[in-house]
Amino acid sequence: MTRKIVVIGAGIVGSSIAAQLPEDVSVTVLDQAPTGQLRGSTGPAPGFVGLLNETPVMTELARASAALYDGLEFGGVRGFDRAGGVEVASTPEGLAKLEERAELAASAGLPHRLLDAAETVALAPELIDPAQCRRGLHFTDDGTARAGIITAALRERGNARFVDNAAVVGIELRGNRVSSVRTAAESFPADDVVLATGIWGPALASLVDQRLPLTPVAHPYAYGPKHGKSSAPTPFVRWPEHHVYARDHGDRLGLGSYDHAPQPIAPDQLGWNAERPWPGELFDDAVRRAMELLPASHRFPIAERLNGVFAMTPDNLPLLGAFPDITGLWSAAAIWVTHAGGAARGLVELICDQRSTFPDLDRLRPDRFADQDPTELETSALRLYRDIYASL
Ligand SMILES: Cc1cc2nc3c(=O)[nH]c(=O)nc-3n(C[C@H](O)[C@H](O)[C@H](O)COP(=O)(O)OP(=O)(O)OC[C@H]3O[C@@H](n4cnc5c(N)ncnc54)[C@H](O)[C@@H]3O)c2cc1C
Structure with missing residues (x-):
C-alpha cells in the first residue's frame, strides 16, 4: 500500500517538504487559507537569508536552503x-x-x-x-528571498495534492499512531502527519495533547x-x-x-x-x-x-523531528525562510529513513524541552528576541 503523508500548512516549510518527498508516497498538503493566499509568516517575510549561524547545523540547513532556492522562479519572477x-x-x-x-x-x-x-x-x-x-x-x-515566489515555485514541484480552504480541526489516532486528519468537510487518511503550521503549531499539537514550546x-x-x-x-x-x-x-x-x-x-x-x-x-x-x-x-x-x-523558541532553534509519544507525528515548526528548504530536506530524510545529510539534526528535536516550565520557556524565548541577529 502506498504510504500516505499529510502535511498541515502550505507556507514555505510545508511546500518545501512536499516538494522534496519521494514520488512513491502519496502527499496531501492542507491549508486553511484560500487558494493563492499566504496567511502565515511566509507572506510578510522581507526575506533575508544570512547563511552563517552560531549553531553549525543551522549554517548547513541555510546552505541547503539557498541551494534549493537558487534558480526557482514563478510567473517569470526569480525567487532568490x-x-x-x-x-x-x-x-x-x-x-x-x-x-x-x-x-x-x-x-x-x-x-x-x-x-x-x-x-x-x-x-x-x-x-x-x-x-x-x-x-x-x-x-x-x-x-534575498521572495518567499512567496519560492513557495509558489515549490508547490509546482513533486506530486503533492494541495487542498486550500482546509482548516484542520482534528488529528485521529489508532492506539498511539496517527490514522487521519480531519477538516470540517473531509477526513484524510494518514500514515504520517507533519505539522508545518508555523505560529499555529502549539494549537495543532494540542489536538493530540502534545506541546510545542513556541x-x-x-x-x-x-x-x-x-x-x-x-x-x-x-x-x-x-x-x-x-x-x-x-x-x-x-x-x-x-x-x-x-x-x-x-x-x-x-x-x-x-x-x-x-x-x-x-x-x-x-x-x-x-x-x-x-x-x-x-x-x-x-x-x-x-x-x-x-x-x-x-x-x-527558548533556544532560537527550530522544533524539527518526531513527536516521540505518537508514531507518525512530525514537527516542522519555528523555521525561518533562511532554513526552510534545508530543514524540510532533513525532515524528509527522517520520515523516509534515509541517511541524514545533516548529522546534528537531533539537536533540534521537538521534545528537547520536555518537563520544563512553560512560563520559563517563554521568558527564555523572549530574552533572545532583541539579539536574534547575534546568533543568526
Ligand atoms: C515580519 C517578518 C519578518 C521576517 N523576516 C525574515 C527574514 O528576514 N528571514 C527569514 O529567514 N525569515 C524571516 N521571517 C520568518 C519567516 O517568515 C517564517 O519563519 C517562515 O515563513 C515560517 O514558515 P512556515 O511555513 O513554517 O509558516 P507559515 O508561513 O506561517 O505557514 C503556516 C501555514 O499553516 C497554515 N495553518 C495554520 N493552522 C492551520 C490549520 N488548523 N489547518 C490548516 N492550515 C493551517 C496557515 O494558514 C499557514 O499557511 C520573518 C517573519 C515575519 C513575520
Whole structure:
C-alpha cells in the first residue's frame, strides 16, 4: 500500500517538504487559507537569508536552503538573489564581534570579506551612512528571498495534492499512531502527519495533547514609497550593534528593527493571519531610531507599516523531528525562510529513513524541552528576541 503523508500548512516549510518527498508516497498538503493566499509568516517575510549561524547545523540547513532556492522562479519572477549581506560596525565591541564572526565564517567555509569603511559603504550607499560605519563584514553567498515566489515555485514541484480552504480541526489516532486528519468537510487518511503550521503549531499539537514550546512574537518592518526605478539586487545590511536591518527591494527601501520590548501574542489573539495591526508608539519609536542609521539623504517617509508575527523558541532553534509519544507525528515548526528548504530536506530524510545529510539534526528535536516550565520557556524565548541577529 502506498504510504500516505499529510502535511498541515502550505507556507514555505510545508511546500518545501512536499516538494522534496519521494514520488512513491502519496502527499496531501492542507491549508486553511484560500487558494493563492499566504496567511502565515511566509507572506510578510522581507526575506533575508544570512547563511552563517552560531549553531553549525543551522549554517548547513541555510546552505541547503539557498541551494534549493537558487534558480526557482514563478510567473517569470526569480525567487532568490545571491545579493550578499553585509554587517556594519562602528564601536570597538562591534568591531571585535565582526572579527569573531569572520572567524566563525572561516571555520564554516563560508565566503566572506572584512572591509574598511569605504568598501563597506560602496556595497550599499543608499543604506550605509559613512559617518556611522568603521568596518563591515561582507558575506558574498548570502541572499534575498521572495518567499512567496519560492513557495509558489515549490508547490509546482513533486506530486503533492494541495487542498486550500482546509482548516484542520482534528488529528485521529489508532492506539498511539496517527490514522487521519480531519477538516470540517473531509477526513484524510494518514500514515504520517507533519505539522508545518508555523505560529499555529502549539494549537495543532494540542489536538493530540502534545506541546510545542513556541512563542509567537510581533515584529515591525517599514517600507518606503515606490520610486519607480528598478535597481539591481544589492546586499542586505545589518547593524548588529543596533538590532536593525535594511534592504533595497529593487523598487523601494525597507527596514526592520528588533530594538524594542518583545511583543508576544497570546494564542487566543492569533486569529487566522500572521499580520497584526500596527501597535503605534512602540514600533514607531523603533523604526524612527532605525531610520537614523541611514544616510540623512536617504531616510525615507514610511509608506507601508507591517506588523508580522513569527515564531520564537527558548533556544532560537527550530522544533524539527518526531513527536516521540505518537508514531507518525512530525514537527516542522519555528523555521525561518533562511532554513526552510534545508530543514524540510532533513525532515524528509527522517520520515523516509534515509541517511541524514545533516548529522546534528537531533539537536533540534521537538521534545528537547520536555518537563520544563512553560512560563520559563517563554521568558527564555523572549530574552533572545532583541539579539536574534547575534546568533543568526
Ligand atoms: C515580519 C517578518 C519578518 C521576517 N523576516 C525574515 C527574514 O528576514 N528571514 C527569514 O529567514 N525569515 C524571516 N521571517 C520568518 C519567516 O517568515 C517564517 O519563519 C517562515 O515563513 C515560517 O514558515 P512556515 O511555513 O513554517 O509558516 P507559515 O508561513 O506561517 O505557514 C503556516 C501555514 O499553516 C497554515 N495553518 C495554520 N493552522 C492551520 C490549520 N488548523 N489547518 C490548516 N492550515 C493551517 C496557515 O494558514 C499557514 O499557511 C520573518 C517573519 C515575519 C513575520
